[in-house]
Amino acid sequence: MTTAMTTKGPREKAWTTVLLLAPSGLWFFFLLVLPLVVVVVFSFGERAPAGGYAPAFSLAQYANLPARLTAFRNTMTLAPLGTLACLLAAYPLAYYLAIKAPRRLKLFLLVLVIVPFWTSFLIRTYAWIFILGGRGLPALLAWMGWEDVRLIYTPTAVLIGIVYGYLPLMLFPIYVSLERLDKSLIEASNDLGANPIRTFLQVTLPLSAPGVITGCMLVFILLMGEYLIPALLGGGKVFFVGNALVDLFLQSRNWPFGSALAVTLVAVMLVTVSLYLRLTRAKGERDVSLL
Amino acid sequence: MRAYATLVYVFLYAPIGLIVLFSFNAGRHASDFRGFSTQWYGTAASNPFVMDALLTSLTVAGTSAVLATLFGTSAALALQRVRGPLRVIFDALTYIAIMVPGIVIGIATLVALVTLFGTVNPLLAGLWPETLGKAPSFGLGYASLIAAHTLFTMSLVIVIVRARIQGMDRSPIEASADLYATPFGTFRQVTLPLLFPAVLAGFLLSFTFSFDDFVIAFFVAGSETTLPIYVFSSIRRGVTPEINAIGSVMLAVSLMLLVIAQWTIRRRAHADRAKR
Amino acid sequence: MTDYSDRTIVHDYQLTTIGNALKYFGYSFNSIDPGELAQAEELLIRAKPHIFAITSDYQPPMRNGDAWLSIAWTGDATQLHRDMPEIIYVLGREGGEIWTDFYAVPKDAPHREAAYLFIDFLQDPYVNAREVQAHGYPPTDRRVDALMPDSVLNDPILYPAAELLNALEFGAAATLTNPLRAEILARFKSA
Numbered sequence: 001m002t003t004a005m006t007t008k009g010p011r012e013k014a015w016t017t018v019l020l021l022a023p024s025g026l027w028f029f030f031l032l033v034l035p036l037v038v039v040v041v042f043s044f045g046e047r048a049p050a051g052g053y054a055p056a057f058s059l060a061q062y063a064n065l066p067a068r069l070t071a072f073r074n075t076m077t078l079a080p081l082g083t084l085a086c087l088l089a090a091y092p093l094a095y096y097l098a099i100k101a102p103r104r105l106k107l108f109l110l111v112l113v114i115v116p117f118w119t120s121f122l123i124r125t126y127a128w129i130f131i132l133g134g135r136g137l138p139a140l141l142a143w144m145g146w147e148d149v150r151l152i153y154t155p156t157a158v159l160i161g162i163v164y165g166y167l168p169l170m171l172f173p174i175y176v177s178l179e180r181l182d183k184s185l186i187e188a189s190n191d192l193g194a195n196p197i198r199t200f201l202q203v204t205l206p207l208s209a210p211g212v213i214t215g216c217m218l219v220f221i222l223l224m225g226e227y228l229i230p231a232l233l234g235g236g237k238v239f240f241v242g243n244a245l246v247d248l249f250l251q252s253r254n255w256p257f258g259s260a261l262a263v264t265l266v267a268v269m270l271v272t273v274s275l276y277l278r279l280t281r282a283k284g285e286r287d288v289s290l291l
Numbered sequence: 292m293r294a295y296a297t298l299v300y301v302f303l304y305a306p307i308g309l310i311v312l313f314s315f316n317a318g319r320h321a322s323d324f325r326g327f328s329t330q331w332y333g334t335a336a337s338n339p340f341v342m343d344a345l346l347t348s349l350t351v352a353g354t355s356a357v358l359a360t361l362f363g364t365s366a367a368l369a370l371q372r373v374r375g376p377l378r379v380i381f382d383a384l385t386y387i388a389i390m391v392p393g394i395v396i397g398i399a400t401l402v403a404l405v406t407l408f409g410t411v412n413p414l415l416a417g418l419w420p421e422t423l424g425k426a427p428s429f430g431l432g433y434a435s436l437i438a439a440h441t442l443f444t445m446s447l448v449i450v451i452v453r454a455r456i457q458g459m460d461r462s463p464i465e466a467s468a469d470l471y472a473t474p475f476g477t478f479r480q481v482t483l484p485l486l487f488p489a490v491l492a493g494f495l496l497s498f499t500f501s502f503d504d505f506v507i508a509f510f511v512a513g514s515e516t517t518l519p520i521y522v523f524s525s526i527r528r529g530v531t532p533e534i535n536a537i538g539s540v541m542l543a544v545s546l547m548l549l550v551i552a553q554w555t556i557r558r559r560a561h562a563d564r565a566k567r
Numbered sequence: 568m569t570d571y572s573d574r575t576i577v578h579d580y581q582l583t584t585i586g587n588a589l590k591y592f593g594y595s596f597n598s599i600d601p602g603e604l605a606q607a608e609e610l611l612i613r614a615k616p617h618i619f620a621i622t623s624d625y626q627p628p629m630r631n632g633d634a635w636l637s638i639a640w641t642g643d644a645t646q647l648h649r650d651m652p653e654i655i656y657v658l659g660r661e662g663g664e665i666w667t668d669f670y671a672v673p674k675d676a677p678h679r680e681a682a683y684l685f686i687d688f689l690q691d692p693y694v695n696a697r698e699v700q701a702h703g704y705p706p707t708d709r710r711v712d713a714l715m716p717d718s719v720l721n722d723p724i725l726y727p728a729a730e731l732l733n734a735l736e737f738g739a740a741a742t743l744t745n746p747l748r749a750e751i752l753a754r755f756k757s758a
Contacts, residue, residue: 013372016369017369017372017373019365020365020366020368020369021365021366021369021370021373021381023358023361023362023365023366024362024363024365024366024381024445024449025381027362027438027441027442027445028381028384028388028442030407030438031400031438031439031441031442032384032387032388032391032396032442033384034403034407035396035399035400035402035403036387036391036399037403038399038402038403038406039391039395039399042399047746049744050740050744051744067750067753068753070757071753071757074757089299092292092295092296093295093296093299095292096292096293096295096296097296100292100293101296104553104556104557104560105553107491107552107553107556108549108550108552108553109296110492110495111495111549112300112549113300113303114495114496114499115542115545115546115549116303116304116306116307116542117499117502117503118499118502118503118541118542118545119307119310119538119539119541119542120503120518120519120522120534120537120538121503121505121519121522122519122522122523122526122530122534123310123321123522123530123534123535123538124306124307124310126321126322126530126627127306127307127309127310127313128306129322129627129628129631130309130322130627130631131305131306131309133627133628133631133632133633134631134632134633135631135632152628152633153619153620153628153633164302164303164306167299167303168495168496168499169496172451172492172495172496173450173451173454173492175488175492176451176454176455176488176489176492177454177455177458179488180455180458180459180460180485180488207458209458210454210455210457210458211454211458213454214450214451214454217450218389218447218450221386221389221390222389224390224392225390225391225392225393227392227394231579231622232622232624235619235620235621235622236579236620236621236622236756237615237618237620237621237756238756239753239756239757241392242392242394243756244753245392245394245395246394247749247752247753247756248749249394249395249398250394251580251581251749251752252581252744252746252748252749252750253744254746254749255398258395259395259399262391262392262395265390265392266387266390266391269386269390270383270386270387270390273386273390277382318650319646319649319650320626320627320630320646320650322626322627322630322631323627323630323631323650325650526623526624527640527642528642528702529626529642529643529646529702530626
């Protein structure tokens with residue numbers, strides 16, 4: 001590791017850093033820290049008689065959390081399952097796009113993945129309700145001999161909806177990781193006699209790890225707060241933390257309890273994420289300045 | 292492998308095919324097909340509210356994607372050199388921004404902004420010199436929409452670009468510096484091209500998230516309407532195939548732009564090759 | 568088509584779902600009495616295996632034929648019946664909810680006069696009549712009734728028989744904001 005020769009002294013470097021971090025720093029302060037303060041303050045308050053927030057300082061909301069234990073349990077089953085399903089669906093496509101697809105088509109195929117998401121979410125979901133409903137896929141399956149297949153408003157439907165909705169989020173980081181993979185490494189591995197599976201497990205997969213971890217983390221985190229897909233495709237019969245939050249804020253208008261639930265959820269997510277980050281940091285980081 | 296890829300694209304576009312099909316629905320509800328008609332395209336085009344909502348969505352998504360990419364990439368680059376508590380804080384904030392569920396950040400941002408404006412606006416009105424006319428007053432609308440969306444999407448960009456940086460081979464950068472390139476030159480000609488896939492991925496995801504977002508927009512949009520807000524609020528009135536028509540037009544335009552972009556890139560590649 | 572098991576939809580909305588369960592026992596739609604609510608909750612949880620979905624957006628599954636029975640608001644009923652005449656709308660004999668929408672102008676709205684003018688415009692009988700025929704909810708203005716064609720006036724969905732309306736109740740503010748009812752709905756959805 002050599003240090004790069006630059007014409008910048010340490011003070012100039014510090015200024016560059018400040019300049020580069022300032023916009024995001026400002027954004028974080030006004031649009032994340034301030035709202036978060038609001039949430040934390042709410043979580044110690046009480047529900048006003050007609051709903052909303054009444055100033056107070058009490059731990060009652062946190063004490064009430066076990067009332068939503070089922071929601072937490074359901075979410076803790078859905079989030080890892082959904083993440084895994086997404087990973088299994090996205091990785092082969094990322095591999096194809098990064099390594100096997102003709103170079104001139106890569107950008108095209110990549111953007112093609114995301115174009116469907118420039119239509120309205122509600123209409124896409126209606127389309128899925130049709131496909132998974134009695135007149136869609138089950139009708140096709142019945143014609144082929146499989147009678148009475150029930151797809152809509154099942155956990156399967158929710159899983160399909162999740163894989164569909166989260167595919168780009170999982171795909172893009174993995175693609176970005178795989179794309180910089182040096183093909184000659186794969187060729188070398190094959191030349192040295194490794195079969196394709198070994199090459200994959202010992203060369204490709206480890207090198208795509210940052211992307212895989214990023215994608216899984218993003219999907220997992222967002223899945224934990226998900227409520228629309230289970231509500232619309234799962235028939236609303238399974239209750240997740242996301243549903244609990246929406247109901248608390250919009251139906252029972254119990255903002256303090258909702259805030260306490262949100263704070264707890266974020267805390268749980270932070271713990272999970274820092275575990276993930278330990279995993280990546282253990283690989284060591286090379287610190288040559290990029291500027 | 293190519294077969295699997297094709298399968299995925301079929302999976303992605305099957306519902307889309309249905310959406311386009313149903314845009315030619317003679318029936319009145321978006322999910323119920325009753326014969327062919329092109330009436331909904333006419334309805335959509337002559338509906339000023341839906342057009343306004345579409346324009347708002349495009350503007351907000353475009354602006355916040357640009358801001359998110361700029362701020363996020365800068366932050367990702369700068370964070371490489373930062374250690375200690377500042378780094379930990381930034382890391383934590385980045386992930387928290389992604390973690391906080393939409394409904395929570397939506398309501399919390401609404402309350403925070405309204406409180407902020409509630410204190411700033413009277414102050415401003417009090418201090419504003421008479422000669423300059425009426426004092427500006429902050430409110431919810433385009434700015435708050437863009438701001439709230441940028442927070443989330445910027446964090447996405449940071450995470451994606453940093454993952455790319457982490458796995459990146461430093462030797463071209465070192466080589467460039469050793470060959471006496473200025474830091475900015477190295478950045479422009481070596482680092483940025485290497486980062487480009489991540490930056491582009493971040494931009495595309497940012498645009499998509501913002502364009503498709505309902506929950507956060509619902510709370511911070513003030514009196515503006517985005518397309519998702521328009522669509523979701525039509526559930527009570529009955530979701531008509533007008534929405535399918537709009538979705539299909541968006542699809543057609545995006546695919547057309549994509550094909551044109553692809554064709555332009557290929558022509559330039561051919562021209563470059565011919566020059567050598 | 569008389570077995571509605573796994574073909575029934577209830578709303579993701581405590582007011583109507585719990586309210587209707589209460590009506591089954593003859594209690595008030597707006598009851599916030601813990602004992603009565605406990606019975607309603609027990610009924611709901613017993614019914615849950617037979618419920619197809621808990622959602623307030625019931626038109627897609629009804630139109631697909633996946634669901635055959637749903638709690639419905641009048642306007643949706645009008646739209647569904649118009650497109651699928653085999654779907655009928657009934658008011659429960661034990662009763663249910665009657666409600667109205669209303670217009671509200673925020674206290675600090677910058678253009679209140681414009682808002683009032685707009686409301687006046689919407690309340691103009693000719694304008695209101697056209698709105699009613701589009702969205703399918705009955706008006707509360709006799710002047711509008713006078714402008715409606717007979718087919719609409721005789722529509723049992725929009726203008727049910729007067730005696731059927733007696734058992735209906737307006738939802739109360741206390742009901743809507745009652746935390747116990749919200750908790751019951753959460754428990755029902757988790758069950």
